Amino acid sequence: xxxxxxxxxxxxxxxxxxxxxxxxxxxxxxxxxxxxxxxxxxxxxxxxxxxxxxxxxxxxxxxxxxxxxxxxxxxxxxxxxxxxxxxxxxxxxxxxxxxxxxxxxxxxxxxxxxxxxxxxxxxxxxxxxxxxxxxxxxxxxxxxxxxxxxxxxxxxxxxxxxxxxxxxxxxxxxxxxxxxxxxxxxxxxxxxxxxxxxxxxxxxxxxxxxxxxxxxxxxxxxxxxxxxxxxxxxxxxxxxxxxxxxxxxxxxxxxxxxxxxxxxxxxxxxxxxxxxxxxxxxxxxxxxxxxxxxxxxxxxxxxxxxxxxxxxxxxxxxxxxxxxxx
Numbered sequence: 001x002x003x004x005x006x007x008x009x010x011x012x013x014x015x016x017x018x019x020x021x022x023x024x025x026x027x028x029x030x031x032x033x034x035x036x037x038x039x040x041x042x043x044x045x046x047x048x049x050x051x052x053x054x055x056x057x058x059x060x061x062x063x064x065x066x067x068x069x070x071x072x073x074x075x076x077x078x079x080x081x082x083x084x085x086x087x088x089x090x091x092x093x094x095x096x097x098x099x100x101x102x103x104x105x106x107x108x109x110x111x112x113x114x115x116x117x118x119x120x121x122x123x124x125x126x127x128x129x130x131x132x133x134x135x136x137x138x139x140x141x142x143x144x145x146x147x148x149x150x151x152x153x154x155x156x157x158x159x160x161x162x163x164x165x166x167x168x169x170x171x172x173x174x175x176x177x178x179x180x181x182x183x184x185x186x187x188x189x190x191x192x193x194x195x196x197x198x199x200x201x202x203x204x205x206x207x208x209x210x211x212x213x214x215x216x217x218x219x220x221x222x223x224x225x226x227x228x229x230x231x232x233x234x235x236x237x238x239x240x241x242x243x244x245x246x247x248x249x250x251x252x253x254x255x256x257x258x259x260x261x262x263x264x265x266x267x268x269x270x271x272x273x274x275x276x277x278x279x280x281x282x283x284x285x286x287x288x289x290x291x292x293x294x295x296x297x298x299x300x301x302x303x304x305x306x307x308x309x310x311x312x313x314x315x316x317x318x319x320x321x322x323x324x325x326x
Contacts, residue, residue: 066256066326067185067216078127086323087142088123091295096317102308104202106159117161118151119317142168148305162307168192179215182222186214196306203238204306221326223252244269245277245302245310254325259287261324267303277302285321295321
């Protein structure tokens with residue numbers, strides 16, 4: 001691979017920034033759309049009001065957990081036709097180091113790719129039907145896009161190396177019972193399709209059914225999400241061994257402290273020996289200015305993107321975040 005240092009990448013970015021302003025602004029506009037989901041987060045939140053609006057069980061405790069606040073804020077955004085609700089975190093990493101960038105999707109070899117690239121994620125959802133079962137059961141649709149952009153690579157015209165699309169449908173039930181010393185606050189049952197939108201040899205896609213158990217204990221939230229991959233005919237399966245690398249579920253932990261959010265994502269196929277594959281991602285977001293938060297991301301393992309599902313990569317990224325887990 002052509003050697004490139006962080007300093008060289010930074011200088012290259014400055015030289016080419018004039019030609020890339022329009023593309024950067026487009027990304028910013030899309031990201032700004034997701035920021036509206038937090039437009040009401042300065043309003044006072046009470047657990048009773050949030051529960052009444054969402055169908056979630058009310059609590060007589062004065063303490064308001066980060067999850068309580070997110071549920072109430074989401075409900076306020078759903079009542080506003082001009083606001084889209086956030087789903088997963090929405091962020092932009094202008095400086096992101098990838099140890100092994102894969103150029104298969106753009107027809108480039110690894111020697112032609114920069115290890116410093118731009119990564120961003122946009123994730124939105126909206127509720128289409130509330131109170132399907134009495135005062136509970138809410139049907140929502142969501143869309144998440146994750147992109148890997150060789151923004152500073154003038155030699156190959158700065159292509160988007162990979163873009164993954166993830167439409168999703170989910171049925172959410174608000175709950176309130178004890179489990180493993182925590183409170184189970186939500187049960188979510190969903191269907192998710194993930195694809196990189198490519199054709200032929202570069203095509204990657206799969207479909208899953210999942211159940212997501214969301215538990216909390218004060219400022220700590222745990223999401224345990226096992227899934228089942230829907231089988232495909234062999235001739236249509238772009239990645240028949242994807243379960244061997246991404247496993248059959250993931251575990252996410254998020255902890256909020258004074259507007260700092262620390263989160264961990266863990267996956268593993270639970271096999272032994274040389275067949276064991278998994279991934280871990282560590283995130284830290286912190287207050288920066290108004291609605292904008294600083295963001296640091298570290299990833300190691302398999303399946304960061306679909307094109308890399310069977311390749312282990314290490315990533316370190318620095319940027320900004322608009323919407324977090326909490």
